[in-house]
Amino acid sequence: MKRILFALAATVSGLVLLFSYRTSFGDTVPADTAAGTGTAATSSATGSTGSAGSAGSVGSADSVGSAGSGYIDGRYTGQTASTRYGPVQLSVTVSAGRISAVDVIQSPNGNGRDREISQRAIPQLVSDTIQTQSASVHFVSGATYTSTGYEQSLQSALDQARQ
Template sequence: MNRPALATAGTVLGVLLLLGGKAATSPTPFALVQGSSSLSATAAGTSTGPVINTRYGPVQVEVVVAGGRITDVTALQLPTGGQSGQIADYSSPLLRREAIAAQSAGIHSVSGATYTSQGYASSLQSALDQLAASSQTQASSVAPTSAGAKA
């Protein structure tokens, strides 16, 4: 085998090894971010997550839950100015849609907006945790009454 053919074969093999031997699938701007929610079916309310300071600026979200389901997520703070602001403006609606679709903070990260996506997911998870704790506290503080009990 001649040298150019061997070099080409080595390059192809190297690329395949880097890709894990998998053929490329349709491109997607997302990669999985871990997270979960433990909202009860009766959880309801609005909660604001903490400000997450990322490399490119602060990220903070507010979540609205009704009947144990995320109905809205609003970005209260995102990186601003220059390219960071443009990326945040682009990624915010995608992250909102992902959160509502996932019904948790286990959302996909927008490609090119990794820090913003991680901050968004972290702030969202904290907000959901606050609502879950609040709904558990409210449920445990409501004592059942019996018809035969005397006051």
């Protein structure tokens, strides 16, 4: 009876260890490549703290954008979105009534894993933003909190660009 209980406990322990082992983290980006994608959009996953004055500041309206987009040309800084792993804040540049660039001011960077996720997710989110020309971006698998914070800050900036 003791042997059966011991064998059962060992089997359960082995299964728990087997299923809790992370075999991969998906596609990783080397730390020296950061978040630059070589497109018109630029982003930085440095996670700088930013100043209190920059949070939610309104960009200047340099000229009126094209009639179809509803965006006024200028640079708009979105509000900081607090996520479970750190703040996300970005600014959007609108040129000729279209989103031409997204600069990430803050992103989660509390540890190596957070930086790795940000370096992988943010270029995809920036690319999707420029392609869709809206805050309706596809969330990046494995970066749900970062994607949610990105979308919230982006929507805040785009709301300013419509005023």
